[in-house]
Amino acid sequence: MKRRTLVGGIVAAAASAATPGTAWSCRIGMGDVDRLQKRFTEIIASDQRHGGRLGLEQRAAALADDALNLQNAGTATQRVRNSLYASAAAFRSSAMWAAIDSRRYDVAEAHMREAQALAEMSSDQAIKFRIWSHAGTLYRHMGRPADALAANDVARNLHLTRRDPLFACLGHARQAASLGLTNDNAAVRHALGCAQDALERADPDLVRPVWMTAVRNGAELETLALAAHLRLGNFAQAEAHAHRSLALLHPQMRRDRAINTARLAAAQLGQGDIEPAIATAMRVPSDIAAQHARVTRMLRGFGTGLRATAPRSAAVRTWAEHAATWKITA
CATH class of the missing domain: 1.25.40 (Serine Threonine Protein Phosphatase 5, Tetratricopeptide repeat)
Structure with missing residues (x-):
């Protein structure tokens, strides 16, 4: 994935921010920052609903570059420039989170380094x-x-x-x-x-x-x-926290709800409650089960734990048949 490097992008933007050209005719203001903030809100909403997919990571990274490009587009106050760096850092941190969520940790570390540099220039706590x-x-x-x-x-x-x-x-x-x-x-x-x-x-x-x-x-x-x-x-404490988290999560937070449902199933299985655990695991939405790396891994782990707990049982067959509809190996 192409991305702005620290030397070629962030430092160049910082230099232009420090010595803006006098010939610029464009004035960058807080209205531009507000428009970026609206896009950031859209990124957060998409993350909460679908989780960290490659498309979301790429959109967030591209928006970080857009925020940095505004540094070169015209004159601005220091407040605006700091806000642009904060916006770029925010988008890059969402790209980082999406990569974490999809278990692409090497890419997440690269996003992290860029986000940290941008955040330092923004002074945004x-x-x-x-x-x-x-x-x-x-x-x-x-x-x-x-x-x-x-x-x-x-x-x-x-x-x-x-x-x-x-x-x-x-x-x-x-x-x-x-x-x-x-x-x-x-x-x-x-x-x-x-x-x-x-x-x-x-x-x-x-x-x-x-x-x-x-x-x-x-x-x-x-x-x-x-x-x-x-x-x-x-496991008993984990189950109690799982029920409370699921009661508190907003409906649009489908990714977190799926993850915590899978965790609840694991907590129930850990207590030997096999039938309730299977029923809980089956509540994970099929699209998230099949397409979200963290959830898929959790459900595979659930299947492994189920086979260890109740080998050759009807419960194992029930779960295997259900997991097959998600096209995951469980």
Whole structure:
């Protein structure tokens, strides 16, 4: 995939921002930034509905380039230029997230490096938090707990988290999910307790970025608590968090709902509840089951766990027949 490099693109845009040509006739303003923000909202909505597909990643990367190209298109105030860098960083962070979601981790790391450079030039704390928090998630999925915890610490130590407890909530919750890789029950529970406390202190009326929607009502906290307890093998606690997350997720968040449904099935299977687990797994929408890399992998893992728990049972045959309709090997 072609993308603007740090040397050829970001630095060039930074240089033009520092010494704008006097011959430019075009004036770039906050109206241009607002139009980019509308496109970012569309990217977030598509991600919530469909998840991280290649097309979404490519659109987000192209929009990041569009935001950078505006730096060269005319004169602008420093506020506008900072906002353009923030927009470019936001789009690039969505490209990064889409690559994580589709388990293309090497590509996600490349997006991450560009997003981090852009965020530094923007001086936008919220987008810095998003990028470093996503970095923690990337390393968690890669099975690198030390790197995941270190990246989460960068996000959690931004002064934004002291100004707005909702960001602190997300930081603690993602730290808990990463701590699940370390098998440290006490640390996970402490981090989740800190997240819950921060959520209760957060002002519900503050205006926040559109990507914080699921954090505001506690759905993201329940989702990350589910991930942490499932990793620890605390299946009863994981099931409780799964039910709460599914109750709180907005209807348009189909990707998260599918992931947490698959996790709920795993938690039920972990407790030996085979029939309920199969019924739950079958509720995953067929289009997401077949086309979303993370969900497909989870369902394959569910099939493996089911065969280990109840070999040669009718339940195994029932699940295999259903999974075949999704064209996945389960």
